[in-house]
Amino acid sequence: MKKKHMARGTGALVLVTGLAISAIGNPAHAALSGQALVNSKCATCHEAKTDQHWTRIGESRRTPEGWDMTVARMTFAHGVKLSSEERGAVVKYLADTYGLAPDETADHRYIIERTPSVVEHPESKPIGDTCARCHSYGRIAVQRRTEDDWRKLVHFHVGQFPAIEIQAGGRDRNWFEIATGDVAKELGKVYGYDTASWKQWQAQKHADASGVWRLVGNRPGVGAYEGKATIARTGDDRYSVAMVMRYENGSEESAKGSAIVYTGHEWRATLKQGGRDIHQVFSLGANGAELNGRWFEANNDAVGGTMRAVRADKGVPASVLSVQPAMVRAGMRTTLAINGVGLNGEVNLGRGVKVIKLVEQSAERIVAEVEVAKDVASSSRDVQVGRASGAGLLKLYKQIDYVKVLPQHPMARVGGNGGSQPKVPAQLEAIAWAAGPDGKPGTADDIRLGAVPAAWSVDNLNKMAAEMQDTKFAGRIEQTGLFVPNGAGPNAERKYKTNNAGELKVTATVKDGSRMVKASAPLIVTVQRFNDPPIR
């Protein structure tokens, strides 16, 4: 597809509904002053200290989703009345005034991107042990507060949910004492309010996102894609977006919608993409030169993909973004597509990879026929076009030494069946690996080759699962690696009339020439999440 197929995004603004229960994607509130609203709606309980600081409100910093959750609580718990436009304006103002700099969210973007089945690694053990049993650790790590405000948050927890002290993980310790004592101090230290990052970010002029963008990404279950986007400014921090995405399997999707940028970098867009409602949660980074993040279906966030986009306006520096296919076996002859911007000059894939001929060549895409020598070692190769280089983008391999199933601890949830919650599927991927220069699989120099097609199967995870016939009741797996759980509610056919939860083992069988390489992962099928806030 060429440029002319992309809508220009200057037409009527597409009205969007925003994130699940929030007003975050809603562009209709441009005219309202968030600051005036905080004075009129919040200052009765949160005394104004200066014209931009009210008690509690000036003592923490959050993501747009974080602010939206708090403002939502002010509405349902403390009776604050806000129209959805007003709520959007308050959240926009608070996220801009009390937000997080890009590097402050970098390690925990999975929680706002709603990446499925992430195993968290709390960087603070005391905080993890005290706080991460009801909700994610990430919920905490994407906030910054004064030590005193962290302590007030603990008081809120115990005042609101007094059983916190007798539940498992609470009763085995002096929870309240620990949480208001050492842990509040630790929170103030690790996630404190004052940071150099934030000072610097506030002082910086924030980028305008409008322009033409070249994008690449991966959608688990479907594959890699590349495409283009046109972003046009429609107001302060507001944009229209039109995109086209071409998948390596030959399918193509176009998307159209609108976006708001919070805090100078938190890009939130809602689009119609291939007939579905999609949310994008990106960060506008590298001084406005890159957009990075995850997009997902609005009503099924387990399904989505990652995206990286760079500016493709005239005169931008050349860069190589991706290569398709990203892995080639030694001794093979194949057609490679190199995606990037400003591509110009000789294609160089390193020793042992011969470029036989160029099939297609533009500034954004080069298609070449290449031949990989038989004796080439398994390795990562830089993809060079002229002076531009994509580090380690191409993987060469002698054989697939092993496979890993991702996510490593997948989880699906029963749903539907007349209940309020839809099913939550689990999208699995089989990732191929090759041993590195040491020739030993399982060592630090191993090479991650990428996602490969697999034959998928499920088994019972353990004896209990076998007794309960979990494979029969919990769901089924499609050959794209999509596990679809069964319906919610008690099942009269099951022992204890229990629901369709289960403990399964998924196995991917990958064909590598004449060899079969297998990998498994435990797959937990559990019950619905009835309360699914923007930050879990």
Next chain:
Amino acid sequence: MLTKNKLTTACLANATAAALLTLYSAGVLAKDYIVTTARPDVLFVVDAKERKVVKTHKIPNTSMGNSPITVVPSRDGKVAYIIHNRWETVSGIDLENGKEVFRAELSEGEDLRGKAVFAMDLSPDGKELAVFVNPTRLLPGEYQVLDPYIAIYRTDAGTDAKPERKLPSPRRVSTLAYSAKGDTLYTFSWEMLKLDPKTGAVKGQHPWRSWKEPNRGEPDTLAIWPQWEQTNIFATPYYKVATDKEAGDPAALRAGIWALDLEKDTVSFKEFEDASVVLFSSAVNPVRRNEVYTVYTQLTRTDMKTGKMDRVDLDHTYYDVNVSSDGSELYIGGTQGDIAVYDSKSLKRIGNIRTPGGGDQVLSSLRIFKR
């Protein structure tokens, strides 16, 4: 105030009159009745052997989205005290006519909110009600958690009851239990404390967190189900990590029953298996007093002397278990909308009682009284 008091007196009078014409078999052999609650606001009484709901009452002025929790019937079976209304209210309901004869709002004024987290008991003479309260100061834009206390109410304080006195209490109390004589208020926090119910003075304790056994870690239990009225023995299942076993070894987590005799002030315990199923709450058989029953997705019978164990699967999860006065039947409830009846010897299911209206019992207690 005056009208309220008058109303209460009238209610009481009515209740007394009604008691004379009661359904309950006065004079003849006392029968077992089960009292429990269900969503959203239902209190009901069951003739246990008849498997029949004989009374259904509404808990007045409660929050409908929330379910009632702890239930404490008076020993004479006249009144049941219930924590409800987002845990912010205790009501005493006359079981004969459904009148609210006692009501204590745990919050004080506009800005001091009190919540009762399960622990509540009635003195054996029925005169005083002890409630563990977690208070929170509601400041503008901020909540401030205060020290918890045990509120002691006179049960004749009517429907605008205020605490007669407040006893200081440690945090994290899950059970309050009066000794059989009423001279000790057992307060189960990190340790099983023995409080003087008059002053709150700590008279002593039975070790819990400080209970040491070779090769064992600290015990863990969730004791929020009062069901000792048939025996005066408080029994709760517990888990302990076996510190001499590798994690992952089935024997690395051990399960047992811990029991406190509320008459003799003695503790006994029996570790009886590698933890293999979830054990929620326990009750002791009043006739074969070595037998303890524990429920969750299974019904387990444990011999406290030998550690011998029998187990059957249940049709769904249950939180509560209680035992008939003759020791022959087990009543299993909580969680969903039914009470299952099991034979205490064969562990066979012999009956079933649906909750009126079909609401779930959730975390309610399942109590027995005789009349």
